[in-house]
Amino acid sequence: MDTNHFVGRRIALAMVALAAVLFAVFAGVASAKNAKGSDDRLSGAGATFVFPLVSTWIPAYQQATGTQVAYASVGSGAGIAQITARTVDFGASDAPLSPDQAAACNGCLQIPWALSATAVTYHVSGLNKQLKLIGPVVASIYLGKITKWNDPAIKKLNPGLNLPDKSITVVHRSDGSGTTYNFVDYLSSVSPEWSSKVGRGVSVNWPTGEGGKGNAGVANIVLSTDGTIGYNEISYALANKINVAALQNKAGMFTTPGIRAITAAASTVKRVPASNEMHIVNPPASQKSAYPISSFTYIIIPKKTGKAATLRKFVFWALTEGQKPQYTQKLLFVPIPKPVLVAAEKTLKQVGS
Amino acid sequence: MSAADPTATSNTGGLKRGLRWRPGDTLFRSVTGLAALASGVLILGIAYTVFRDAWPAFHTFGFGFIGHAVWDPVRNVFGARDFLVGTLISSFFAIVLGAPIAIAIALYLTEIAPRYLRGPIAMLVELIASIPSVVLGLWGLLVLGPILDKHIEPWLHDHLGFIPLFGGSPSQVGMLNAIVILTIMVVPIITSITRDLLVRIPGELRDGALALGLTDWETIRGVVIPYAGPGIAAATILGLGRALGEAIAVAQVIGSSTGIHVSLFHAADTLAGRIANEYFGAASKLQLDSLIGLGAILLVITLLANLGAQVIVLRAERRGVL
Numbered sequence: 102m103d104t105n106h107f108v109g110r111r112i113a114l115a116m117v118a119l120a121a122v123l124f125a126v127f128a129g130v131a132s133a134k135n136a137k138g139s140d141d142r143l144s145g146a147g148a149t150f151v152f153p154l155v156s157t158w159i160p161a162y163q164q165a166t167g168t169q170v171a172y173a174s175v176g177s178g179a180g181i182a183q184i185t186a187r188t189v190d191f192g193a194s195d196a197p198l199s200p201d202q203a204a205a206c207n208g209c210l211q212i213p214w215a216l217s218a219t220a221v222t223y224h225v226s227g228l229n230k231q232l233k234l235i236g237p238v239v240a241s242i243y244l245g246k247i248t249k250w251n252d253p254a255i256k257k258l259n260p261g262l263n264l265p266d267k268s269i270t271v272v273h274r275s276d277g278s279g280t281t282y283n284f285v286d287y288l289s290s291v292s293p294e295w296s297s298k299v300g301r302g303v304s305v306n307w308p309t310g311e312g313g314k315g316n317a318g319v320a321n322i323v324l325s326t327d328g329t330i331g332y333n334e335i336s337y338a339l340a341n342k343i344n345v346a347a348l349q350n351k352a353g354m355f356t357t358p359g360i361r362a363i364t365a366a367a368s369t370v371k372r373v374p375a376s377n378e379m380h381i382v383n384p385p386a387s388q389k390s391a392y393p394i395s396s397f398t399y400i401i402i403p404k405k406t407g408k409a410a411t412l413r414k415f416v417f418w419a420l421t422e423g424q425k426p427q428y429t430q431k432l433l434f435v436p437i438p439k440p441v442l443v444a445a446e447k448t449l450k451q452v453g454s
Numbered sequence: 455m456s457a458a459d460p461t462a463t464s465n466t467g468g469l470k471r472g473l474r475w476r477p478g479d480t481l482f483r484s485v486t487g488l489a490a491l492a493s494g495v496l497i498l499g500i501a502y503t504v505f506r507d508a509w510p511a512f513h514t515f516g517f518g519f520i521g522h523a524v525w526d527p528v529r530n531v532f533g534a535r536d537f538l539v540g541t542l543i544s545s546f547f548a549i550v551l552g553a554p555i556a557i558a559i560a561l562y563l564t565e566i567a568p569r570y571l572r573g574p575i576a577m578l579v580e581l582i583a584s585i586p587s588v589v590l591g592l593w594g595l596l597v598l599g600p601i602l603d604k605h606i607e608p609w610l611h612d613h614l615g616f617i618p619l620f621g622g623s624p625s626q627v628g629m630l631n632a633i634v635i636l637t638i639m640v641v642p643i644i645t646s647i648t649r650d651l652l653v654r655i656p657g658e659l660r661d662g663a664l665a666l667g668l669t670d671w672e673t674i675r676g677v678v679i680p681y682a683g684p685g686i687a688a689a690t691i692l693g694l695g696r697a698l699g700e701a702i703a704v705a706q707v708i709g710s711s712t713g714i715h716v717s718l719f720h721a722a723d724t725l726a727g728r729i730a731n732e733y734f735g736a737a738s739k740l741q742l743d744s745l746i747g748l749g750a751i752l753l754v755i756t757l758l759a760n761l762g763a764q765v766i767v768l769r770a771e772r773r774g775v776l
Contacts, residue, residue: 178735199737268623275710275723277527277735300528303735311627311721312710314731318595325600326626 143408143415146173147180147193148279149316150334151215151398155193157428162418168411176315177279178303184209184401190408191416192401195279196303197378208404210452211377212445213397214419216367216435218358219283220338221346221394223330224323225250225265228344231357233258235349236291236383236393242269242330243288244295245309250328258349265328272322272331275312277303283396284332287382291393332394336433350393351386362392363435373444397441402452409454420445501757504750511747514740519747525712525728527737532744534725534751536712541724541752544629544704545697548636552697553690555637556644561674563645564652576649583642591703594635599626599707602634607719622717627709630718632727635703640693647689651682684770691763695756701726725752 145155152174159170175183177194184192185206198211221239223232238254241247247254251264274281282303289296299305313319316337323331323343330346335358338345347355356362365388366381373379379397400419402412423429424436437445511532512519522533559579563572607624614620655678663673679686709721710731723731725748736742 176734178733182734196737201738201740205739270625275705276731277737302528303737304527304732306524306526306528306712310711311625312723312731313627314706314710318706321595322599322626326603 141168141411143168143170143190143411144172145170145180145191145193145400146175146183146189147191147401148177148195148398149174150177150195150217150279151193151434153336153432154215154423154428154434157432158419158423161428162415162423165418165422166414168415170415176276177282178277181206181401184403187403190402190406190412193399194401195396195398196282197376197399198401199302206401206403209401210404210448211399211401212416212420212448213377213379213437213441214400214416214423214445215398215429216363216395216437217398217433218335218363218366218392219280219287219332219394219396220335220343220358221284221330221348222320222323222333222338222343223346224327224344225267226327227265228262230259230262232262232344232346233349233355234346236287239330239348240288240292240295243271243273243308243310244292244298245271267328270322270326270329271307271310272319272326272329273307273310273312274304274316274319275314278315279303279398280316280332280334281305283382283394286380286396287394290380290383339433348393350388350391351383352389352391353386354389356390356392358392358394358433360430360433360435362390363395363433365389366391366393366395367435367438367441370438370440373440377444377448379441395435397437404451405454406452407454409452413449413452416449417446420449501753504746504753508743508747508750510740510743514743519744520751523712523714527732527741530738530740532741532747534744534748536714537723537725537728537748538751539714540629540708540722541698541726541755543722544632544636544708544724545694547633547718548640548697549690549694551633552637552640552693553644556641556689556693557648557686559641559645560648560652561678563649565670565674565678576646579642579645581642582638583646587639587700587703588706590635590638591706594631594703594707595627598634599631602626602631606630611719618716619718622715622719625709625719625721627707627721628719629708629715629722632704632708632722632724633718635707636697636700639700639703640697643696644686644689644693647692648682648686651685651689652678655681684766688763688767691759691766695759695763698756698759699726699752701730705730725749 152172155170155172159172163169177196180192181194181198181202183189185202194211198206198209203209221234225232234255235258238247238258241254248269250267250269256264282301285295285299285301285305288299289301299308311322313322313331316333319331320333320337320341320343323329324341333343335345345357347357349355366384369384369388369391370379370381377399381395381397383393384391384395400416402416406412420437420442429436515522515532519533520538521535523535524531524533525536526532559575563576567575603624603626607620607630610620611624659677659681660673663677668676704724704727708723708727710723710727711721712723715722729745729748732741733745736745
């Protein structure tokens with residue numbers, strides 16, 4: 102009898118302790134859910150691409166409106182994951198939502214809110230001039246079909262350039278990345294072979310090359326290894342003084358990513374689809390100076406949110422005031438074109454509580 | 455257990471505490487017991503969740519998922535083969551390089567080093583274990599990579615290039631970089647466990663060896679290793695578990711490439727590395743499921759490794775060695 106009594110007590114105590122632990126866990130979860138803060142704060146997470154721009158917006162916006170915005174540059178994929186879980190008020194991504202992501206996000210809107218470019222970077226020591234490339238050649242390099250820097254296809258584009266008899270080391274992102282999306286979006290549109298063999302996505306099945314983690318990972322390999330080719334966000338490439346290749350556009354001109362060239366690419370936008378998914382890589386020849394790997398980056402917000410008014414106000418500010426040269430120019434972002442702004446404002450009206 | 459048989463409750467056979475209930479004891483037992491229970495529940499819970507979430511991947515691709523080579527997020531076709539092989543290769547070499555170094559350090563610390571050096575060296579080795587893996591990965595990328603690329607790999611290629619492992623062209627990131635980083639990670643684990651084992655070797659055994667006039671090396675070979683061998687093997691397997699599961703540092707230095715490459719200079723990838731790289735960027739549900747599928751495979755491998763270590767220790771205990 103005594104034993105049973107003893108065991109019974111023990112079990113009872115164990116149950117109490119277990120209940121206490123479970124209670125603590127659930128209480129923690131619940132308080133985390135409620136920890137979004139008051140209405141004069143917004144929290145966002147996502148693309149590293151727009152982080153420099155958003156960082157210049159935050160103090161200006163707080164001064165103008167008193168609203169505090171916090172933005173964590175955790176990468177496009179993580180941003181989408183966080184807004185899907187509603188742990189932040191907005192997400193940001195360089196790649197438009199995939200159908201699966203859009204479904205999972207359950208009533209999310211994507212709004213193009215900034216515009217910049219992806220640079221093709223390279224490191225070949227001793228070159229006497231800037232490297233010129235065309236889309237199909239870049240695709241062939243990334244398909245592993247052009248393997249030497251003095252390949253006839255590259256030589257033909259660069260008369261007078263002292264290209265060495267050196268292997269090309271192809272560098273790409275190893276993590277899921279909006280920059281990758283923009284780059285392979287371009288390769289897919291200039292190379293049927295790329296489009297059918299590899300395709301477009303935030304991560305793809307790379308036929309060749311080595312992967313670096315993040316913009317910094319790719320930049321580091323390109324900077325420190327002779328004979329490399331890679332791709333980076335333009336502001337990142339410039340800040341780290343990496344060589345940027347000139348790319349030929351549809352009009353036949355070789356252009357480098359700069360304000361004028363990105364603006365020209367953006368001005369080819371005439372219509373915006375209902376999904377707001379924009380593709381301006383390899384733009385039509387009508388814009389003679391357009392840079393061919395320009396792209397929009399998106400803010401992702403839920404249609405139904407407790408902070409609808411605060412969020413609408415912030416996004417509207419970003420789309421208008423935030424596009425002014427004092428914020429964008431130095432970072433090589435370009436004001437979003439009129440048709441996109443109109444569509445963005447229309448989409449913003451759908452946000453409610 | 456029946457209350458009619460009072461002897462059944464006493465398994466110590468000897469002294470029995472009074473039957474008076476002691477609340478302090480009960481509370482203490484409950485808390486410690488609950489903690490032990492929680493670890494069991496946790497491992498089962500984690501395994502259940504991982505396998506449940508990985509199920510769609512196995513359902514879609516069959517168990518061929520494990521041996522399938524393609525990993526194509528655009529076409530939604532996934533297979534684990536290249537990462538499984540990469541995990542096994544990187545961990546294998548990390549252990550082959552790391553275990554002898556670690557055991558040598560432990561032997562030096564317990565058998566050979568002068569007493570005043572033992573503490574500081576042991577502390578330094580254990581400090582290596584406290585370097586966050588993301589920092590070690592950065593070091594691998596920024597410091598080790600260029601050294602491998604410009605000095606070590608060209609030298610290996612020139613002198614040992616006839617071995618296919620050293621046949622490729624040098625590169626900053628790749629399998630070799632990952633192997634070196636993993637080696638650095640496993641050494642302190644194996645060293646510290648081995649050292650603890652060696653310290654516990656009874657003094658009489660050493661005295662006996664001394665009395666027989668054995669040299670240092672003969673003592674180590676004839677007394678120390680046979681005594682501590684199973685424990686050292688178990689320590690090595692614990693180190694292996696660390697190497698198998700390391701994600702961030704590997705993702706930083708291995709170059710994330712698919713395919714199986716004989717050359718250690720070539721970029722490759724591991725199960726954990728692929729998860730670290732793609733989990734947050736997964737574009738489709740199936741990609742996410744497949745990444746968790748990689749996690750499930752990894753979980754099985756590491757559990758098997760740790761079970762192996764426990765079996766070795768258990769068998770040694772039964773033989774009365776430990």
